[in-house]
Amino acid sequence: MDNRHIPESELILNSDGSIYHLHLKPEHLASFVFTVGDPDRVALVSQYFDQIDFKIKKREFVTHTGWKNGKRLTVMSTGMSTDNIEILLTELDALVNIDLENRRVKTEKTRLQIVRLGTSGSLQEDVHAGELLVSAIAIGLDTMMMFYPHLKGNHDIADAVQKELDLSFLPYQAYADPELLAKVEGYFIKGVTLTCPGFYAPQGRHVLLKPRMERMLERLAELNIEGCRLTNFEMETSAYYALGELLGHQMLSLNAIVANRPLKKFDSDAERTVDRLIRTALEMFGY
Numbered sequence: 001m002d003n004r005h006i007p008e009s010e011l012i013l014n015s016d017g018s019i020y021h022l023h024l025k026p027e028h029l030a031s032f033v034f035t036v037g038d039p040d041r042v043a044l045v046s047q048y049f050d051q052i053d054f055k056i057k058k059r060e061f062v063t064h065t066g067w068k069n070g071k072r073l074t075v076m077s078t079g080m081s082t083d084n085i086e087i088l089l090t091e092l093d094a095l096v097n098i099d100l101e102n103r104r105v106k107t108e109k110t111r112l113q114i115v116r117l118g119t120s121g122s123l124q125e126d127v128h129a130g131e132l133l134v135s136a137i138a139i140g141l142d143t144m145m146m147f148y149p150h151l152k153g154n155h156d157i158a159d160a161v162q163k164e165l166d167l168s169f170l171p172y173q174a175y176a177d178p179e180l181l182a183k184v185e186g187y188f189i190k191g192v193t194l195t196c197p198g199f200y201a202p203q204g205r206h207v208l209l210k211p212r213m214e215r216m217l218e219r220l221a222e223l224n225i226e227g228c229r230l231t232n233f234e235m236e237t238s239a240y241y242a243l244g245e246l247l248g249h250q251m252l253s254l255n256a257i258v259a260n261r262p263l264k265k266f267d268s269d270a271e272r273t274v275d276r277l278i279r280t281a282l283e284m285f286g287y
């Protein structure tokens with residue numbers, strides 16, 4: 001049992017007692033949380049709530065908490081990238097599992113359920129723009145997890161990606177929560193998601209600067225690891241899954257595919273696809 005007193009420089013509270021970046025107090029958070037990258041997407045989710053009791057904004061973290069069908073829900077924005085997810089999950093975990101008055105870990109743990117509703121680009125011709133995909137596995141191409149304890153599961157896909165791209169660092173491999181994944185199976189394409197530390201060269205895009213890796217997209221799309229292929233690029237899922245495993249929260253990442261990279265197509269109806277993702281997720285989890 002961790003019985004340390006956590007100093008005020010390590011877990012920072014604002015003068016009103018709220019947690020540093022998220023600006024939330026424990027009572028502002030439901031145990032079921034939808035997350036979105038774009039702060040403007042928060043209201044697109046909460047418009048479907050029956051009632052909104054609480055709203056706050058700090059930096060890119062916008063939070064609305066309310067009720068739908070008798071279930072208390074929070075929706076919050078995270079901004080982009082895994083470093084924001086590290087802040088988000090550490091502070092959400094602290095809100096429920098640390099007594100903020102005496103700064104000690106609570107003896108009884110609360111497990112949050114967190115479902116990401118994000119956009120994503122497909123690596124495969126047959127995963128079309130406009131489709132919805134659930135990340136069963138995520139491969140992190142960022143270095144954040146080098147600073148945390150090792151993950152338990154198999155890392156065969158991460159190893160294959162490291163080898164293919166000749167990376168000088170170790171990607172990491174992490175998994176969706178099986179219970180949440182089971183709820184959406186059959187309704188979403190099931191995929192293996194590459195979480196990238198950027199949108200352009202780290203996803204093989206050539207705008208002005210030429211990516212260092214030749215044919216990155218094609219090489220990754222062609223990888224076959226024991227029958228498994230990589231399906232999509234985005235920028236947060238691996239951090240949710242990895243930190244979810246270490247902190248003991250349940251995570252699921254749902255993606256609206258807005259770009260098909262091999263076909264060089266962008267979803268002309270991306271806003272409607274995101275709305276379909278939101279409504280589908282609310283039907284599955286908003287009870």
Ligand SMILES: O=P(O)(O)O[C@H]1O[C@H](CO)[C@@H](O)[C@H]1O
Pocket residue numbers: 036037038079080081117118119120199234235236
């Ligand atoms: O639509 P969101 O949730 O922001 O997700 C995706 O879109 C952003 C890039 O455009 C990245 O955050 C990526 O993960």
Ligand SMILES: O=c1cc[nH]c(=O)[nH]1
Pocket residue numbers: 119120121122199203233234235258259
């Ligand atoms: O191609 C894409 C589309 C959305 N988000 C990403 O990170 N990549």
